[in-house]
Amino acid sequence: MGTASLLGLFQLASSSLPVGAFGYSEGLEWLVESGQVRDQATLKAWILGELSRGAPFLDAALLVRIYRAGSAGDAEAVCHWNAWLSAVRETEELRVQSWQMGHALVNLLGVLEGPLLPLARPLVTEPPWGCNFVTAFGLAAAGDELGLEETVLAYLYSWATNLVGAGVRLIPLGQTAGQLLLRQLGPALVNTLQASLELTDQDLHCCSWGLSLASMAHETQYTRLFRS
Amino acid sequence: MSTLPPLAAAASSQSGWRGDLELKFTWDSPDTKMRLVKSAAPLRTQRPFYPEGPQVCHVAVLHTAGGVVGGDQLHLSFQVEAAARVLVTSASPAKVYRSDGAWSSQCSFMRVAPGGWLEWLPQETILFRGARWSQNLRVELEPGATWLGWDLTRLGRSARGERFTAGAWHSRTEVWQAGRPLWIDPQRLQGSEELPEDPHSLRGSAVLATLAFLGQEVTADLLTEIRSLPVLGGEYGVTRLQSGLLCRYRGPSTAAAQGWFRLVWHQLRCRFLQRPACVPRVWPRL
Numbered sequence: 001m002g003t004a005s006l007l008g009l010f011q012l013a014s015s016s017l018p019v020g021a022f023g024y025s026e027g028l029e030w031l032v033e034s035g036q037v038r039d040q041a042t043l044k045a046w047i048l049g050e051l052s053r054g055a056p057f058l059d060a061a062l063l064v065r066i067y068r069a070g071s072a073g074d075a076e077a078v079c080h081w082n083a084w085l086s087a088v089r090e091t092e093e094l095r096v097q098s099w100q101m102g103h104a105l106v107n108l109l110g111v112l113e114g115p116l117l118p119l120a121r122p123l124v125t126e127p128p129w130g131c132n133f134v135t136a137f138g139l140a141a142a143g144d145e146l147g148l149e150e151t152v153l154a155y156l157y158s159w160a161t162n163l164v165g166a167g168v169r170l171i172p173l174g175q176t177a178g179q180l181l182l183r184q185l186g187p188a189l190v191n192t193l194q195a196s197l198e199l200t201d202q203d204l205h206c207c208s209w210g211l212s213l214a215s216m217a218h219e220t221q222y223t224r225l226f227r228s
Numbered sequence: 229m230s231t232l233p234p235l236a237a238a239a240s241s242q243s244g245w246r247g248d249l250e251l252k253f254t255w256d257s258p259d260t261k262m263r264l265v266k267s268a269a270p271l272r273t274q275r276p277f278y279p280e281g282p283q284v285c286h287v288a289v290l291h292t293a294g295g296v297v298g299g300d301q302l303h304l305s306f307q308v309e310a311a312a313r314v315l316v317t318s319a320s321p322a323k324v325y326r327s328d329g330a331w332s333s334q335c336s337f338m339r340v341a342p343g344g345w346l347e348w349l350p351q352e353t354i355l356f357r358g359a360r361w362s363q364n365l366r367v368e369l370e371p372g373a374t375w376l377g378w379d380l381t382r383l384g385r386s387a388r389g390e391r392f393t394a395g396a397w398h399s400r401t402e403v404w405q406a407g408r409p410l411w412i413d414p415q416r417l418q419g420s421e422e423l424p425e426d427p428h429s430l431r432g433s434a435v436l437a438t439l440a441f442l443g444q445e446v447t448a449d450l451l452t453e454i455r456s457l458p459v460l461g462g463e464y465g466v467t468r469l470q471s472g473l474l475c476r477y478r479g480p481s482t483a484a485a486q487g488w489f490r491l492v493w494h495q496l497r498c499r500f501l502q503r504p505a506c507v508p509r510v511w512p513r514l
Contacts, residue, residue, distance in 0.1 A: 031427070036427045036431075037427075042427075045426070045427075045428070046427065046428055049426055049427075049428025049429065050428065053416075053428075053429070054428065058414075083408050083409050084409060084412060086409075086470065087402075087409035087410060087411050087412040087470065088412045088413070088414065090467075091465075091467040091474075092467045092468040092469075093467070095470075128470065204414055205398070205400070205414040205415065205416040206414060206415065206416070207415055207416055207417050207429055208428065208429075209428075209429055209430070209431075209436060209476065209478050210426075210427050210428040210429060210431065211428070212465065212476050213463050213464075213465045213476055213478060215465075215467070216465025216466060216467045216476065217465055219467060220455065
């Protein structure tokens, strides 16, 4: 991989990418409030559940499809999988989050002159098709030819960084405990990447009752730091 | 290991049942009429009934073999024509027995024409430990059509302490309108020792239930009303879908889930159909 691609990946996966990920806890705020997540071990178990059968598990498989459709210049397939992403969000707050972050990244691509911007733009400007974050991420990466596997891993890493960060603030945990956890998640991130490359369309699935219920509860949680 | 009841064991031929049921509903003002297009054992229907007047047709699907065994394949198809109003339920809870390997499956297809209203409100499905069950449901909504469906699944015969530590449950529901998916719910769960306690999946519960309502915009007011309905224990949540509403339940009791879903159903009917819920006679008293 060339240095330019590496730099592109660093930028996309960075927690300073201005898409607002920092403001979302994806149900974690409710899980902490209700005592289901209370320390490093329970946070780790939750994140491992998400990676092996939850939202990021499914999103990684859909990112593979968006990346491939983007590389092939197939606008119809991009639109299809983007609509799929909207339809499988567990809750309204997760769907709104995905669209808000997606639109922020599409706007950023406009400034950065992303080559696949023409595939992403109509998803933003023609409601009711919101552009999901995974879609924008996949098109940004495919446009710069960052490599499929590297892109999926960068996506999963940035997701994990954000969730660990939310856990550190909410539980709370020390910054070093957070970094240790992030390191321990490495093998699980690679497993999710492998699964995302192998899943057929017919086998796309998830099992995330915990996320669904936590996010539904978060939509009406009285006191909170994180957005809906 | 559980032994299979004799009736179901007898039906477990090499190939299993190929049950088939196709129904069509038409609107012939002021009646909704049902036509049986196709029926193959072990699926059939009771005669339709009209407990709330001729506009709304109620019908119960009957599975005559007593339960589902590995290798069985069931197929359901309901077509609701413009303006027809229909409630389809099942005459009894469905049981899926332990399988030595073969999957049993149910594929359902439902199409609702403009102004049509279809309620798919089956009774609970009980998966025995070791069952392998795959259900696939696709709904096609034309503009202005409405679909309300629920699914209540009990993982293991929890009343007798059985846990779902082996077996598999696949449940994929897709609701499409004008070439666009409104909601896709591709759930899978693999029975294992650790899964039942994990807060991410079952959190010690045996019952998972979902109610989905699609084809109508749900206002913030209605969402608030539905969120304030009383519930009987377990964990429950409500959110909005694209053109609709989603309710989830995870807990110990199908009766609790059913009780809550009936209240939600009533609320949705009052708002969008201007009539109260009408409980079919075949349902258990709660």
